[in-house]
Amino acid sequence: MKIAVGLSGGVDSAVAALMLKREGHEVVGVTMRLWREGHYKGGDRDACFGPGEEKDIAAAESFAATLGIEYRTFDCSEEYERIVLGYFRDERRAGRTPNPCVVCNRKLKFGLLPEMAARQMGFDRFATGHYARRVEVGGRLAVARATDESKDQSYFLWNLTQEQLARVMFPLGGLSKSEVRRIAHEAGLVMADKPDSQDFYSGDANEIVGKEDAEGRIVDMSGKALGKHNGFWHYTVGQRQGLGIGGGTPYYVVRIDACRNEVVVGRREEAFSREFAVQGLNWQGAEPTEGPIEGFIKIRSSGRPAGPVTLAGGVVSAPDGLFGVAPGQSAVLYSADGTILCGGTIISR
Numbered sequence: 001m002k003i004a005v006g007l008s009g010g011v012d013s014a015v016a017a018l019m020l021k022r023e024g025h026e027v028v029g030v031t032m033r034l035w036r037e038g039h040y041k042g043g044d045r046d047a048c049f050g051p052g053e054e055k056d057i058a059a060a061e062s063f064a065a066t067l068g069i070e071y072r073t074f075d076c077s078e079e080y081e082r083i084v085l086g087y088f089r090d091e092r093r094a095g096r097t098p099n100p101c102v103v104c105n106r107k108l109k110f111g112l113l114p115e116m117a118a119r120q121m122g123f124d125r126f127a128t129g130h131y132a133r134r135v136e137v138g139g140r141l142a143v144a145r146a147t148d149e150s151k152d153q154s155y156f157l158w159n160l161t162q163e164q165l166a167r168v169m170f171p172l173g174g175l176s177k178s179e180v181r182r183i184a185h186e187a188g189l190v191m192a193d194k195p196d197s198q199d200f201y202s203g204d205a206n207e208i209v210g211k212e213d214a215e216g217r218i219v220d221m222s223g224k225a226l227g228k229h230n231g232f233w234h235y236t237v238g239q240r241q242g243l244g245i246g247g248g249t250p251y252y253v254v255r256i257d258a259c260r261n262e263v264v265v266g267r268r269e270e271a272f273s274r275e276f277a278v279q280g281l282n283w284q285g286a287e288p289t290e291g292p293i294e295g296f297i298k299i300r301s302s303g304r305p306a307g308p309v310t311l312a313g314g315v316v317s318a319p320d321g322l323f324g325v326a327p328g329q330s331a332v333l334y335s336a337d338g339t340i341l342c343g344g345t346i347i348s349r
Helices: 011-022 053-067 077-093 100-120 162-167 177-186 205-209
Strands: 002-006 026-033 047-049 070-075 125-127 132-137 140-145 199-201 216-219 225-229 252-257 262-266 272-283 293-298 306-312 315-323 330-334 340-348
Touching (some): 053 070, 070 100, 199 205
Parallel strands (some): 002 026
Antiparallel strands (some): 132 140, 306 315
């Protein structure tokens, strides 16, 4: 079988390619070029988008040569700026909390990249170094949580379509990070100890937002002014640090009012929601339904799914409440065994 592996220059994608090659597959390496010099400043942090891309591409190319596989890069920079950065900018300017990785995965990493690669190279399946598993449930394909729950990335893959899942492979889904690094060490890979990329952008995300600071009020749930800020887009729902409100019980961002340029804060108990709406549902392990359907939910990438909760008619009901429900973020519904049933975008709390 001919398998195209998305190489990032890091240890995970390299080990995924190595494992597939050892299994006897014909492996080729592919990488997206995203960075265009002069468009953004960037920074020094390891990130998916930043000026350090050339170093990562050089590492991927060197690895491919060592493994003896064909390797090509594909320029997706224009589409990335238009689709992913444009989405990020619009969401932040609207006072919502974007999830650029979800958009990038659906549109580019598992969309445009394999489509471009297929036209030039041809392959049977497309693999990545994500910590996730692909499973089949009642004739439907779905992403499931990885064996290593501390590294699980299934949350970012809820929006993959049935067509995309039909050609995808996740070789690392059953491995722990320590096992992956051990395989890399034993194979003598130079990226064996390379730190994980943790950020979406290596620089200041406010550069992408592109708005000048504008003074506004920080208010409590009753509308009482507690302080000032330099623009609502600097804040996200659930945030505690950096509010500049001293003394007493801590406050958390509960809501962002973009029209009034206000950041609404409350005590921790005021930041819980027992019901919220989602839109744009993508169904994976469950057949599309208006509900009700029960499962366990994640509303941010960290932590385990919480619940049980019920989804019906685009409304999630969480009897125990969920902290920091942020419009714009992803809400992903899992079965008890960790299979994604469906996911959507939060539109209200």
